[in-house]
Amino acid sequence: MLTLVNVIELNLSVFPGQLTICKFKENADTGITSSYVGATSANKVFVRHTNPVQQDQIQYLNIDQRITALCNHPVYHAAVVIGTTSHLLVYDIAENRTMMSKEIENGVGAVLIGSFNEEGEINVIIGGNCFLQCLNMEGNERYWNVMSDQVSALALFDSDGDGHNHLIAGTDDGNLRLFKNGRMTSEIKETDAVTYLTALTDHCFGYALANGTVGVYHKRNRLWRIKSKNHIVALASFDVDNDGHPELVCGWSHGRFDARHWQTGEVVFKEKLDAQHSIAALVVDDWLQMGHAQLIVCSQLGQVWSYLPSDLESTSLDRIKDEYATQAEEEAIRLLLIGKQNLLAELEHIRQSGPSTEVADEEMHLTLTHNQENVLLQLEGGGMINAVIVFAEGLFANGESHALHYDPPRTSVGIPLPVQRNLAVDLHVNAIFGSPNSELLKVVEIVHPLPTFSRFKSVSWSSAENPSALQFRITARLQERIQRIGFWIAQNFIVSPELLNSDTSIELAFEVLPWRTPLTMIFRNEGSFLIESDRLDHVSELIQHLAKFFNVQHLGTEIEIRDDHRKELLELMEGVRGYQAIRQRLTVDMADQVNEIRNWYNESENARLMNDMVEMKRCYAAILSGNQQLVDQQNIRDSNYSELMKRLKQINLHVQHSSNCRVGKYQTDVIQASRQAIKAEDFEQLIKITLHGIENP
Secondary structure, three states: OEEEEEEEEOOOOOOOOOEEEEEEEOOOOOOEEEEEEEEOOOOEEEEEEEOOOOOOEEEEEEOOOOEEEEEEOOOOOOEEEEEEOOEEEEEEOOOOEEEEEEEOOOOEEEEEEEOOOOOOOOEEEEEEEEEEEEEOOOOOEEEEEEEEEEEEEEEEEOOOOOOOOEEEEEEOOOEEEEEEOOEEEEEEEOOOOEEEEEEOOOOEEEEEEOOOEEEEEEOOEEEEEEEOOOOEEEEEEEOOOOOOOOEEEEEEOOOEEEEEOOOOOOEEEEEEOOOOOOEEEEEEEOOOOOOOOEEEEEEOOOEEEEEEEOOOOOOOHHHHHHHHHHHHHHHHHHHHHHHHHHHHHHHHHHHHHOOOOOOOOOOOEEEEEEOOOOEEEEEEEEEEEEEEEEEEEEEEOOEEEEEEEEEEEEEEEEEEEOOOOOOOEEEEEEEEEEOOOOOOEEEEEEEEEEOOOOOEEEEOHHHOOOHHHOOEEEEEEOOOOHHHHHHHHHHHOOOOHHHHOOOOEEEEEEEEOOOOEEEEEEEEOOOEEEEEEOOHHHHHHHHHHHHHHOOOOOEOEEEEEOHHHHHHHHHHHHHHHHHHHHHHHHHHHHHHHHHHHHHHHHHHHHHHHOOOHHHHHHHHHHHHHHHHHHHHHHHHHHHHHHHHHHHHHHHHHHHHHHHHOOEOHHHHHHHHHHHHHHHOOOHHHHHHHHHHOOOOO
């Protein structure tokens, strides 16, 4: 499918994931010059030119901070965008000048250039520590939003076919959020941290997770996914077979890259690099100026391979359709043969067992309950249970299956399920059971849904903690009949039906496992509801799910908190101002120390030229002492920065959770007003906004 057309050596190491291509015209004689731009582990950006007149050149840009993100500019082709732990830099390679430099206090986790509004304005899109931000080319803020965790990947694609892009952002807590025109349009929950995103075709995008999962979504619906013991280190979109539909190209940690069909995930091409090479990046561009984009594979050792579709000139649509038809027929035959072999093996097993007592054919019952710390899956009936295998996506820490063997066999078993997130999944349970007097075993498969809020353990109202002792109290009005509220609860919680029979009100008390955090809910027939809890994130997830279930477009809420928690919030926010002041003072002190060391160095050189060994020794001792002070100050500065990031993350999460207790315009208004309060460092106002909204600040 792919033909290798070019191999070059960069003669340097490439930092994983940090490689792009910039193009510019140096002068009228040389024409267009393409350049590899990448990051090294030594906090340097390298620019590797291929010049038709001169030999290959490599230039370095020294960056005094760790490089966290890198991309090129779609309009200014000679510009490269560099993100670090505290700054964003847009640099023009052709003119050797800085186009924009902006301090990003929370650090840059991912960066992208483009637009996701109907005006089509090109902005620098930045994802960082629980925030999403857009800047224009002058560095002015155009958009800001809070996120649930560190933003690790960004991509633009047209989700609904209207010709305008959606922005999709992936975070370390496994959330995928789609934004358009400044508003979040949908959210998808995955099972691990999102590491890479790329746009495909027909409103699709590809994604990769930290646990080795890779797959494709069509709008909000997942088309396919696969999981490997290796993990993805690069992701790209490239038309391998030249059929007009790009495949998802995956670079793996063990040096292999493969291309998968966007609809099915079937591997259509694969290649393994040499044993010493690990993939650093995948880039799609017409690097060789051949009139057709190449798939460029770069290793961490700096070797670059360029590939073209091998049948670039001869591909026809009819041939591709014939190939797909043949593949479908072959797949159908393969599945039939597998079924035949399974039936023959089962028949042979029955023959070898000889006459025996039949296995009990009772119906096996599956129920979900709770123990002290986990959701409990109960199996009983059908005979003596020998073994159980449970398959569930993202539920078990060491994989997607959990196997238990019972010796001796039991008539009923309880399997603890370590549910850590509010996520609806299907449990595929395979139970192996038989009769005491028979060696013949029977396998039954049961598919049972795990409700979204399965870890909310229902407790009696009398045993619930006093609601007045809980930290958060959220009130709102929802114009839905109490019977429909009961239907929502029955579908998404594990509760007794008797608790939902009232026609006037529903009162429920829960402990959220595994921390056993108390939470109470009261829904009344006139439309008001009240939720109380010690954790605002639990409440915000409930309200968002409730609004989505009933298709509520706008919902305002009132949040009340205990005085002691309000004081803690204010101390947290005021602490940010103190850490920022310390950071600025340390920066000034370190600059003074550097100047002092520079002066000592100049004096030592003068002493050396004058052959004054005593003075030179004294200067070197002063340089050594000053250098040690610099190291100590840098350690203090790093510790200060780490603590500052923790506090800023907590503030962003508070804004995130409080805004998610609202829906629609109420949510957007709280986010934008909170941003203005944070920029103004008006923390009293910030607390009022997050609790009461902006109508009654």
